[in-house]
Amino acid sequence: MPSTLNNIAKQGEYGSAMMPVIQGVGRAAIEIAAVLRGAVLRGALGAAGGENVQGEQQQMLDVLSDEIFLEEMRSTGFVCAVGSEEQEELLVIEEYSHADYLVLVDPLDGSSNLDVDGPVGTIFSVVKRKTPNSETPHVSDTLQSGRHVIAAGYVLYGPSTMLVCSVGAGVHGYTFNPAAARFELSHADMRIPESGGYYSVNEANKAKWADNMGENLIRLKQEKGLGMRYVGAMVADMHRTILKGGVFLYPADDKNVTGKLRLLYEAIPMGFIMEQAGGKSMSKDIAVLDIEPEALHQRVPVYLGSKDNVDSLLG
Numbered sequence: 001m002p003s004t005l006n007n008i009a010k011q012g013e014y015g016s017a018m019m020p021v022i023q024g025v026g027r028a029a030i031e032i033a034a035v036l037r038g039a040v041l042r043g044a045l046g047a048a049g050g051e052n053v054q055g056e057q058q059q060m061l062d063v064l065s066d067e068i069f070l071e072e073m074r075s076t077g078f079v080c081a082v083g084s085e086e087q088e089e090l091l092v093i094e095e096y097s098h099a100d101y102l103v104l105v106d107p108l109d110g111s112s113n114l115d116v117d118g119p120v121g122t123i124f125s126v127v128k129r130k131t132p133n134s135e136t137p138h139v140s141d142t143l144q145s146g147r148h149v150i151a152a153g154y155v156l157y158g159p160s161t162m163l164v165c166s167v168g169a170g171v172h173g174y175t176f177n178p179a180a181a182r183f184e185l186s187h188a189d190m191r192i193p194e195s196g197g198y199y200s201v202n203e204a205n206k207a208k209w210a211d212n213m214g215e216n217l218i219r220l221k222q223e224k225g226l227g228m229r230y231v232g233a234m235v236a237d238m239h240r241t242i243l244k245g246g247v248f249l250y251p252a253d254d255k256n257v258t259g260k261l262r263l264l265y266e267a268i269p270m271g272f273i274m275e276q277a278g279g280k281s282m283s284k285d286i287a288v289l290d291i292e293p294e295a296l297h298q299r300v301p302v303y304l305g306s307k308d309n310v311d312s313l314l315g
């Protein structure tokens with residue numbers, strides 16, 4: 001009998017509390033994967049006509065994935081509010097506003113890949129509220145450093161749909177088995193290789209990078225002899241980095257002066273997974289998980305990978 005997401009209940013201090021939430025992520029993933037698969041045939045590719053709070057054009061599939069994810073979090077009964085890339089404000093789930101947990105989510109990551117049938121993902125993390133359960137959850141409940149994250153993970157919509165997550169007891173990957181309609185453990189205890197692998201970055205921005213990163217990357221390449229891969233979807237690039245080794249980076253640049261990737265629903269969940277997989281997660285001179293968040297949609301530079309590669313890049 002294969003291990004399923006039920007397995008999570010046995011992991012770490014928060015496994016049993018987090019299992020229903022992660023099962024909810026799994027249900028959202030199954031639904032989002034199905035929507036993605038048929039989108040081109042239903043005319044659901046392309047812009048939705050609105051902008052998100054970051055001033056980025058929302059795709060129809062960004063909006064749909066957001067709705068699906070919110071609905072599945074609501075259905076768990078354990079989530080009082082969701083902070084999403086696609087929602088300017090914290091979304092309070094009124095009927096469960098007394099519940100203990102908040103979820104931060106990038107419902108559809110790498111959405112520029114949609115037009116070319118490339119891989120995309122979902123990224124999430126879970127924190128416990130700070131306000132009393134008798135009060136309405138507040139955005140300040142989301143502003144907790146990565147050291148307070150209870151569970152985090154991502155879904156990769158590729159040739160198969162994979163849910164990779166951690167409740168603070170290692171990183172485990174589950175692959176959706178369509179024949180059994182469930183996620184089954186396929187990648188137990190994922191650990192990033194200490195050497196080898198690839199560097200992964202949008203190198204077209206090199207001339208604009210801050211912090212001398214252009215020179216540092218040249219040095220890293222000379223020292224480590226890494227190959228290069230870049231999908232342009234953080235989930236896909238991070239998944240490869242964890243399995244094959246190397247480093248994923250998105251430095252600050254002239255255009256994105258504080259970095260491009262969002263702290264609460266991209267950098268922290270991926271930083272948590274990278275640390276749990278034995279790697280290192282830096283945002284220049286501070287660990288991603290040590291940053292004290294100031295805003296829901298805050299952006300930061302990220303350097304995530306094996307210790308040696310991250311140190312060499314930032315050294």
Ligand code: AHG
Nearest residue numbers: 106108109110111112202232233234
């Ligand atoms: P999103 O689609 O959620 O806005 O995220 C896109 C992010 C991330 O997935 C990826 O690593 C990065 O943007 C790619 O940016 P560039 O196109 O600037 O390389």
Ligand code: MN
Nearest residue numbers: 106108109110
């Ligand atoms: Mn994203």
Ligand code: MN
Nearest residue numbers: 085106108109
């Ligand atoms: Mn997104």
